[in-house]
Amino acid sequence: xxxxxxxxxxxxxxxxxxxxxxxxxxxxxxxxxxxxxxxxxxxxxxxxxxxxxxxxxxxxxxxxxxxxxxxxxxxxxxxxxxxxxxxxxxxxxxxxxxxxxxxxxxxxxxxxxxxxxxxxxxxxxxxxxxxxxxxxxxxxxxxxxxxxxxxxxxxxxxxxxxxxxxxxxxxxxxxxxxxxxxxxxxxxxxxxxxxxxxxxxxxxxxxxxxx
Ligand code: PRP
Numbered sequence: 001x002x003x004x005x006x007x008x009x010x011x012x013x014x015x016x017x018x019x020x021x022x023x024x025x026x027x028x029x030x031x032x033x034x035x036x037x038x039x040x041x042x043x044x045x046x047x048x049x050x051x052x053x054x055x056x057x058x059x060x061x062x063x064x065x066x067x068x069x070x071x072x073x074x075x076x077x078x079x080x081x082x083x084x085x086x087x088x089x090x091x092x093x094x095x096x097x098x099x100x101x102x103x104x105x106x107x108x109x110x111x112x113x114x115x116x117x118x119x120x121x122x123x124x125x126x127x128x129x130x131x132x133x134x135x136x137x138x139x140x141x142x143x144x145x146x147x148x149x150x151x152x153x154x155x156x157x158x159x160x161x162x163x164x165x166x167x168x169x170x171x172x173x174x175x176x177x178x179x180x181x182x183x184x185x186x187x188x189x190x191x192x193x194x195x196x197x198x199x200x201x202x203x204x205x206x207x208x209x210x211x
Contacts, residue, residue: 004047005190005197008062008070010055013161014093014182018071021090025204047197056119059084059185068190069198074180075159079120084185087202091211093182097123099175100166101148101155117147118157127157127177145169 009018009032023029028044041050053061058072059082073093077086097120117138118124128135138153140146145165147153159180160166160173184205191198 003194003197004049005069005194005201006049006051006067008058008067008072009050009052010058010071010073010076011052012055014055014071014073015052017092018182021205021208024208025201056080062185062187065187065189067187068194069184069186069201071182072185073159074178074183075120075123077183077185078178079122081122082185083188085188085191086183087186087191088184088206088209088211090182090184090205090209092209093180095159095161095180096173097157097177097180098160098173099127099155099157099177100145100160100171101174102170103172103174105154114155115147115153116155116157117144117153119144120157123177124157145171 009015019029019032027048031041031043032050039052042048043050051061051067055073056076056079058070059077059080061067062070062084063082071090075097113136114128114133115136115138116124116128117140119140119142121137121139124135124137138147144156144158147156148171149169155174157177163173166172184202186198186202
């Protein structure tokens, strides 16, 4: 029986809080706090292997079984629509998925060509379908706020956390699509085959977070 599990950790905004929680669960995360370019690290007991991945890729690693358990933002889960178990809403990393743009400008949404720049093509597509607006979605990989500024798009669909990036670029929230938080996700087969490790870990995480 395989008694080690691989945990996919998101780089970036969710990383520090995730490591803090794992430590509170009793995992030795010293290796994760070292300044290293290594992408695969283990805890002292070798029971847990950690991989650092781009947040948007966490669902892919879990769905395909390259990692057993992971922490992902709800934004990435909605976007990826991966076949994984979402076992807990971790409550941290809260932000909102929003439509943003220049506040005083009006957009003729009935003309059927609202240009939307976003990293989240699927979320944007589903949102505008749900409100019956035809859009031209422009996929970007970052710095999407530039879209309206340079005239690439009319609006953006993006996550807003502190609101500082929008403010610094003269943009405002025009519509709120949904609230987002970090989620704990598990590979469907791993949950059966490695239940003796994964289930206590899920329980511990929910206890630590009091959820
Ligand atoms: C995210 C998001 C916004 C910003 C929002 O980008 O796409 O640009 O953070 O955060 P705020 O409301 O706290 O300012 P990220 O930092 O992931 O960088 P990116 O633009 O390169 O994707």
